[in-house]
Amino acid sequence: MRIRVVIPSITEEFEALGLEQYSAGARPGTAISVTLLDKGPASIESRYDEVVAVPDIVRKVVQAEDDGADAVIIDCMADPGLQAAREMVSIPVIGPAETAMCVASMLAHRFSVLTVLDRAVPMFHEHAHRMGVAERLASVRAVNIPVLELGDTERVVKALVEQSVKAVREDGAHLIVFGCTGMIGLAGEVEKGLVVQGIADVPVIDPGVLAVKVAEALADIGLSHSKRTYPHPPEKEIAGY
């Protein structure tokens, strides 16, 4: 099976990291390929960043289907361009945020999302409302580390553990969801950090890895989005694209 990961950024360092981490999450026999954008922002940390990223995200998703991918993942917890992309293709398009929130709701009474910056907090409440799970969202917290600085793993894990402990003890979270796919691969260390703090009953969801698993699951049973919900857009003149 072939899964394409669209990294909604022009930052070259993300390509190798993305390929490594997403491949680690795939099963034997699944080929992961990644692509950056040709046009768009260095990272997504605002609604504006999202808007300038989306047109090329959609183009890359269409390219993935043309290239024979069985499923595509949009590598960002804003799920940027998810619905527009689904209109343009028939293969499953996975949004890590909605996927993680749905699965979190199957595993725990309430969950907290830990994202990068305070300004990203409202977006997760909107995601939760859209998926019908707003009451299950205990809180959204920020580690206050910009996306482009997430390479400092030790610093990131420390901040994630600190915010996770607060989410559990102060906000009533029973499960933690990473709020940025740049945190991919760190769930094990954060869970260990929680255990050190005396919290051994709270799982951590890595939405990037979960996205690969769910993509594989849907592709295995030939299940994809409804084209009645996401029909191909009407033909018309479009300038500049």
Added chain:
Amino acid sequence: MKIRVIEPVISKTLEGTSLEELSPIARPDTELSAVSLDAGPASIESTYEAALAAPHVVAKIVQAEKDGVDAVISNCMDDPGVEAGREMVSIPVIGPAETSMHIATMLGHRFSIIGVLEADERPFHDHARKAGLEDRLASVRAINIPVLELADRSRAVRALVEQAVRAVREDGAHVIIFGCTGMAGMAREVEEGLKRAGITDVPVIDPAKLAFKIAEALADMGLSHSKRTYPKPPEKEIVGY
């Protein structure tokens, strides 16, 4: 990895159906087993029967964990014993109803559930409400064929297609979910029936297959329910079990 399907009934025939339908879609590294109950009802078509089955389902869930199984499915669209089972074990316990409704929400605007008997309407609304998804449930319909008669495949498929067409045309469904895991393996034929009726854009979810795939996904990630949400029950005298 080892995945076990628990048929929450005493009839042995459903074990064979599950193995037949799920083996072809299993991952190469998955060892699949199916068991039914030693005590309980012959099929589940009421909340009463689900209640009779539940304690015995939980016993099978506990046994599965002891047997080294990595994830277990309570294979019935009333999710019998799922939450009680989660309290007793740490491995993932998958409920097909909960799973298929959350995934349906990722795939389409509204979904309809097509069950076996008219009486199914209330339990499905209860499940949807609990998941926060009642406003995404377009309708619940029934084929009026008892579970134990679903082996008459062409009759079941015909009735499913008839109700699915009506769910789409009259109730606004964009996704169809089978309301009984005994309908496993019929999704392709129902989709073909929909196509013949001119409906080509509505996916059909086979909850038995989807639950199995999600079980594999979670087991592979080492992700399970929160023990903070489902802690071990307090020790006390329990007679008769």
